[in-house]
Structures are given as structure tokens and as C-alpha cells.
Amino acid sequence: MATDPGLAEQQAPDSSGSAVADRPASPSTWSVLRPLVLRLHFYAGVFIAPFLVVAALTGLVYVFTPQLEQAVYTRELHVPAAATAHPLSEQIATAREVRPGEQVQAVRPGATGTDTTQVIFAAPDLPESYLRTVFVDPHTLEVRGDLVTYGSGQALPLRAWIDNLHRGLHLGDAGRLYSELAASWLWVVVLGGAALWIGRTRRERRARLLLAPEFRPAGRRRVLSWHGAVGLWAALGLLFLSATGLTWSVHAGENVTAVREQLSWETPAVSTELPAAPAGDVGIDRVHAAALGAGLDGPVEITPPADAGSAYTVQQVQRSWPTKQDQVAVDPSSGAITETIRFADYPLMAKLSRWGIDAHMGLLFGLANQLVLAALMLGLLSMIFWGYRMWWLRRPTRGGGRFGRAPERGAWRRVPGRIMAPIIVVAAFVAYALPLLGASLLLFLVVDIVLGARARRSTGV
Known part of the structure; x- marks a missing residue:
């Protein structure tokens, strides 16, 4: 970030012109990094929080769409x-x-005797x-x-509408940039906030407040304790939502897909190629029976052959726990199974990807999953409110100031080169992997430079 000159403390010379003999101990790495992290956390909180609010509110509604869908479309289902x-x-x-x-x-045959068949x-x-x-x-x-x-x-239409509201505000790919920006910054805000809160409680020797917020006295300190403690409780869940949310994003999502391809983390699929063109078609009833005989119980989806030389595919579509995603290929001419892939045999990363996506959507563990997601969204909204509240409480009480003061500028100048160099390298790598994070970080830097220039002009320094 840009800096105002003259903020760094200087060693006072003695009468002979040499430095004072009793120099203070070298500052710890965290003590020099803390002002930089605090300023970054502040900028992200002020400017990215509105995007996080929209994502949290729409996500909170989406969490309970399975129940809404069952209620609204009971005739169809x-x-x-x-x-x-x-x-x-x-x-x-x-x-x-x-x-x-x-x-x-x-085709999705009715999984039970009270379900419709979906063609x-x-x-x-x-x-x-x-x-x-x-x-x-x-x-x-x-x-x-x-x-x-x-x-x-x-x-179905209601869930699809809410899904697209959460994903991109019904604005197409341009709208999806808002959710990508929110997901890109969420992990940065969470990690920075956790580091600041843990460092503060350790410095003040008040470890008991790490996870237990204060109830008194009223004021900024109490708000900070709630902001920090709730943030620490929610940290792992919010990091999970950030990571899984990025897999759906426009720009970062492409990078995630490329990495999965390079490391063979993709979800496997049965081959539908046949050694020879089938002589006929036994029909979808025998194909379904063959899949049931292979153990593909529960809800399944049957996909007809794409062309004259391809097989049917049948895949389980249960995404709750335990996950059922087994799949088979069936020869249309004989009804024989030509290939089987069991979810138990998926590569570990393919399993984690499936579970991560389903947990993000609230499907993996049913109502318990939904309640945890709802608690995370409410916690995030509360932390954003407390963050803005602290900003308001920092405003000048005299002179007509409308907004709170930002943390001091120029923190980066006090970071030693041996620490700053790897930070810059990591930041460049992260900016490449998460382009919107990199672009917005650059914007923050420009804003900080402009604000610093205005401050210098107004003070005449």
C-alpha cells in the first residue's frame, strides 16, 4: 500500500552522532506484518463486504430450496x-x-412408488x-x-431461479463476476481476520476471549470481540465455501478445471464406445433391469445412445450421504453391461470434489448440512454488520467526520525485504490463479495511493 513519509520511527543519535547504544529488540515478523494485514483487511471489509452480503443472502435462500421445491411442485414430483x-x-x-x-x-425413473418418472x-x-x-x-x-x-x-423453475440469482443475479456471465469476487476475497478476509484476532488476544493475554465474546462494557471493544470470536468459529466453514464456490466461477473456475485435468482429478465416466455397431436395441426396460441387476438402486438417470455405435449409460444420481454415483454402460443389442465404474473406486480428489460441491449446496447431509450453511451465512452477515459498526465507531466525534478512520498508511515500508519479497511472489501467483482478486487488489493499491496523495496535499507534508 502507499505510504505517507515520516511514519517510521528513527533512531535518535547521541551527542557524538552515533546511534543510541541500547537499541530495542528486533520486532517480530508478525509485529511488522500486522499493520499491513490490518489495512488489507480494512479495505476488503469496506469494499468487498457488499458483494459478500448479496452472496450470503441469496445463499441463505438457496439452502432451503429442496424443501421449497417439494412443497411447490408436489404434483409434478x-x-x-x-x-x-x-x-x-x-x-x-x-x-x-x-x-x-x-x-x-x-430418463429418470421414479425411485419409489410415490415418485413420478422424469422424461x-x-x-x-x-x-x-x-x-x-x-x-x-x-x-x-x-x-x-x-x-x-x-x-x-x-x-425445477423455482430452485433454478434462486440458483441463478445466487450465482449471477440473472445477469449472465457478467453477473457471475460478483460471486467470483466474493469467493475470491472471502478466504483472504477470513485468514487475515483470524490472524489479527488471535494476535490481539495473545498480545493482551486474554486467550479466554478467543472464542467467547465479551458482553460488557458496551462500545467498540465489545463489537470487536463479537466480530473476532464469531469469525474464528466460522472460519473453517467460510474457507470451505470460498474454495468450493470458486469451482463454479468464470475465470478462477477455468484455472481450477485446468489443474484438475493436469492432475487427473476429473470425475471418471464409463466409455460408451462399442467394438461394433449394435444389431438392434433391446429397449430401455431391459437396460434399466440390467442396471438394477448390477446394483444401481435408488434414483438413476438413463441416457440413450448418442449414435448408432454407442451404448446406453445408467448412473446413480443420489448426492446425499452415503453418496451413490455408480455408473454402467449397457450394450443396446444384448442388454449386457460393457463397463462399470463404482463411486468407491473414484480417485480421492474426484470424491472430495463431489462431496465438496454437494456440501456447498446443502445436499450431502440433508437438513443438518442446511442448518450449518444457514448458520455460516447468518454468522457472515453478522460479522459484516459488526465490521461496519466498528468503522462507524472509529469516526471522528468532532469536525463533522462521517466515516471511521482507516488503519495507518505506509505499513509496507516497515516490512523487511526478506519478508516482503516472498509476499510479493505469493501475491503474484494468487493473482494469476484468481484474476478478480488480483485486479481488485491492484485497484485497492491505486485507491490507497490516491488517498495518500490527497492526505499529503491537505497537510502540506
Whole structure:
């Protein structure tokens, strides 16, 4: 950050012109880094917090969309139980009558006797990742609904709308920059704040306040204790949300994908290639039966062959714990399984990626997962409120000042080169991996330089 001259303390010379003999002990690394971290934390808190507020509020709503979806679309999703069901092929034929001439992209048979079958049609006229789904009663062949669905999770319209609000404010790729900026800075704010809070409690020898905020006396000190203690409680969860959120981002997400490809951390998929073109098609009912025989129970998605030389694929789509994501390829001419991939055999990083995404969405552990995410969002919103409150309490009480004072400028000048050099290298690497973080950090630097120049002009220094 830019600095005002004259802030560094100088050694006072003695009468002979030499430095004072009794020099103070060399400052610790943290003592010279703390002002720099404090100023960065301040800038991020003031300017990035609004983006975090939007992400937290929209995320808080999204967390409970599974329950909202079940309540709003109960007719489309559920049917009365019955003793018998029509063949899957007849259910698909019924759906084709609703959308004649359109391509069936996948089918999700009802997982239980009270679930509808979802026949999913390609929708080239809709934006990417959007599909059309016809919901069929497997017992009566009644069409229960025809809706636009979104993504691999088959989000129905309400959840899809909230999802896109959280992801990009319904502004397309340009809107997604807000969530990427929030995710890019969240881990920086959390780590910086945790370091500052731990350092403060250690310096004041008040370790008991590390995780237990003060209730009295009122004022900035109490607000700070709540800001710091709650932040420390939420730190791991917020770091997790930052890391997993970046996987969906526009620019940083591309870098994450590239790293996964280079390190072979991608999710495996069965091969649909066949040694010879199939002589016929045994039909989707036998394909489904073959998958059930291979142990693919629960909700599954069946994808028809992409062309005349390809196999069917059947994959489990249960994303709660324990995760069921087994998949098989089935030869259309014989109904024989040509390849099987079990989730238990996924590479560790592919499993962690699956679990991380599902936990971020509140799916992995059901209601417990949702409540933890809700608590994290409420905690983040509270910390932002307390942060702005502290800024307000720092405002001058005389002279008509409207805003709180920023931490002192020029902290970087007191950081030794042996410490500053690796910081610059790490910052450059992080800026490359997280472009929006790098660009906004550069903007902070420019703002700081401008503010420093104005301060010097106003004081005449």
C-alpha cells in the first residue's frame, strides 16, 4: 500500500552522532506484518463486504430450496402409491405425445412408488444447461407436468431461479463476476481476520476471549470481540465455501478445471464406445433391469445412445450421504453391461470434489448440512454488520467526520525485504490463479495511493 513519509520511527543519535547504544529488540515478523494485514483487511471489509452480503443472502435462500421445491411442485414430483406400474417404455411414449418430434436426452425413473418418472428432452432453443422435463405417473400414465429444468440436478423453475440469482443475479456471465469476487476475497478476509484476532488476544493475554465474546462494557471493544470470536468459529466453514464456490466461477473456475485435468482429478465416466455397431436395441426396460441387476438402486438417470455405435449409460444420481454415483454402460443389442465404474473406486480428489460441491449446496447431509450453511451465512452477515459498526465507531466525534478512520498508511515500508519479497511472489501467483482478486487488489493499491496523495496535499507534508 502507499505510504505517507515520516511514519517510521528513527533512531535518535547521541551527542557524538552515533546511534543510541541500547537499541530495542528486533520486532517480530508478525509485529511488522500486522499493520499491513490490518489495512488489507480494512479495505476488503469496506469494499468487498457488499458483494459478500448479496452472496450470503441469496445463499441463505438457496439452502432451503429442496424443501421449497417439494412443497411447490408436489404434483409434478409425487403420485399416490399403487401396486403396479407401466413399463418404462410406455411412460416415455406418453411423454413423447406431449413433446412430439423432440429428442429424449435422458430418463429418470421414479425411485419409489410415490415418485413420478422424469422424461428429459433436449431444449436447443433455451439457454445452456436448460432442458424440458415431462413428469409421468408410472401407475396411470397420467402426465403430471411439463416444466423447464436446469442443470445436472434437475432443478425445477423455482430452485433454478434462486440458483441463478445466487450465482449471477440473472445477469449472465457478467453477473457471475460478483460471486467470483466474493469467493475470491472471502478466504483472504477470513485468514487475515483470524490472524489479527488471535494476535490481539495473545498480545493482551486474554486467550479466554478467543472464542467467547465479551458482553460488557458496551462500545467498540465489545463489537470487536463479537466480530473476532464469531469469525474464528466460522472460519473453517467460510474457507470451505470460498474454495468450493470458486469451482463454479468464470475465470478462477477455468484455472481450477485446468489443474484438475493436469492432475487427473476429473470425475471418471464409463466409455460408451462399442467394438461394433449394435444389431438392434433391446429397449430401455431391459437396460434399466440390467442396471438394477448390477446394483444401481435408488434414483438413476438413463441416457440413450448418442449414435448408432454407442451404448446406453445408467448412473446413480443420489448426492446425499452415503453418496451413490455408480455408473454402467449397457450394450443396446444384448442388454449386457460393457463397463462399470463404482463411486468407491473414484480417485480421492474426484470424491472430495463431489462431496465438496454437494456440501456447498446443502445436499450431502440433508437438513443438518442446511442448518450449518444457514448458520455460516447468518454468522457472515453478522460479522459484516459488526465490521461496519466498528468503522462507524472509529469516526471522528468532532469536525463533522462521517466515516471511521482507516488503519495507518505506509505499513509496507516497515516490512523487511526478506519478508516482503516472498509476499510479493505469493501475491503474484494468487493473482494469476484468481484474476478478480488480483485486479481488485491492484485497484485497492491505486485507491490507497490516491488517498495518500490527497492526505499529503491537505497537510502540506
